[in-house]
Amino acid sequence: MGQPKIRNMEEFAAISGISRPTVSKYFNDPDSVRSSTRKKIETALKKHDYQPNVFAMNQNRRKTKNIGIVVPNLADPFFAEIARRVELACIEAGYSPILLSSHGSPAMERDNLNSLRALKPAGVLLAPFGRMSDTDAIKAFDADFPLVLFDANMAGIGQAFVGTNNFQSIDLMVEYLCRSGEPPCFFEMKFPSNPNANKRRQAYLESMARHRQTPRIFQADGEGWNFEEIGSTEGGRLLAENAFGTNTVLCSNDRLAIGMLSAAYGLDLRVGHGAECHLRIAGHDDHPFSRFTCPPLTTIAQDYDGIANRAVSGLFRMLEAEERLPSREETLFEGRLIMRDSA
Structure with a gap:
């Protein structure tokens, strides 16, 4: 008979003989517990093949580690590539990116923002449709969550914008x-x-x-x-x-x-x-x-890396300061001429 499947953190704490608060503290920050306790927890994780439900953990926090990334159309290789770089930058900083495509539909862009509300994101990076976007919906979201726009600007919306000049x-x-x-x-x-x-x-x-x-x-x-x-x-x-x-x-x-x-x-x-x-x-x-x-x-x-990194770093500065930026920031990166055979 195999090991019984552990369904939640309470069951893991009980079977590993470690208090529930200590287990929770470990999952929030492994370095916050003593090395001997950390080793015991990690041994139990391997033995019982347990992985916590990160989204459930985030929902129980006042502040989450979820970062929403919304692009107009993920089937477009340009947005796929820049979203990939934004996603990797979030992961490297210890956040959980949630990548959503609006599939060319402004109505779905609004629905994506509504879905993110339920996940209590720490912040959101949005490449909007612009004139076709539901401006009121994005303004309302901007009032409630840290929001950085990239690729396409919308005047006065978002705490920062990053794009190409x-x-x-x-x-x-x-x-x-x-x-x-x-x-x-x-x-x-x-x-x-x-x-x-x-x-x-x-x-x-x-x-x-x-x-x-x-x-x-x-x-x-x-x-x-x-x-x-x-x-x-x-x-x-x-x-x-x-x-x-x-x-x-x-x-x-x-x-x-x-x-x-x-x-x-x-x-x-x-x-x-x-x-x-x-x-x-x-x-x-x-x-x-x-x-x-x-x-x-x-x-x-376009400077993919520059746009991705500046958008992410601007959002992280707000999260670290736990407040909006003093004034809305706009950053434009210069394009670079690529001469090939067609012209």
């Missing part, structure tokens, strides 16, 4: 494209899912004006998160119509650019440098797949 990054790309070939047109969605797209459009207009070039903006029909399909269908239509008026296209994000690369291939248009090429295509974000497209995509790399 889109005006710097787009200007960097426009400057490169103008000096290395024909000035770029700008390809975006008519109804973008992410508010960064609006900043990038404005940044493009300002940068083209500084370079004394005529801006050309093309907006694709379609909304949601099927960027590659929209880039391929709408971008392909514009390419077939020879509508751009320049052989250089700057896409609002890498996923649109990846779709346009596919469309160019289907139209037998060669993308890249040189007299034999018909077209240059560039993007923004340094999507994890962008280096493996054909040809590899010229883009702007």
Whole structure:
């Protein structure tokens, strides 16, 4: 007969011969109990193969070690990668991350925040939809819990925001494209899912004006998160119509650019440098797949590590001080030009 399964901490304390308060103290901070007691507890843990229910422990505390991480769409490799780095930073600091995806639905974003309320999180890191978010729901959550926004900003909401300086990054790309070939047109969605797209459009207009070039903006029909399909269908239509008026296209994000690369291939248009090429295509974000497209995509790399670490450290400062930051902080990281074969 095997060992009976231990269902809770009370049963573990009884079977190991250690008081319940001492066991609880160990699970909160192993170094807070004497070394001899700690060794006895750890021996009993191995013998009885017991793992405490961390969520149940947290629910019984006034303050928990749960950190909520909410992203718009975890199927998007950009958000998957940055969420992964945020999650690892939380684990390294001794917190229990709870990663939730809103799956492209602003209503689910609100539901995710409501679900986190029940878990009494120590704090939450949120990459919001922005204009499509339920602003009142996020404001109410911000009033009750430490909240840091990342990737997309919402004015006056959250105790801090961390993201990319889109005006710097787009200007960097426009400057490169103008000096290395024909000035770029700008390809975006008519109804973008992410508010960064609006900043990038404005940044493009300002940068083209500084370079004394005529801006050309093309907006694709379609909304949601099927960027590659929209880039391929709408971008392909514009390419077939020879509508751009320049052989250089700057896409609002890498996923649109990846779709346009596919469309160019289907139209037998060669993308890249040189007299034999018909077209240059560039993007923004340094999507994890962008280096493996054909040809590899010229883009702007966002500082994944910088954004993740600053967002997490800002939240931890609030938790350690047990109060809000003196004033709302905004941190913007500069983008880095990645020159590949597509432009």
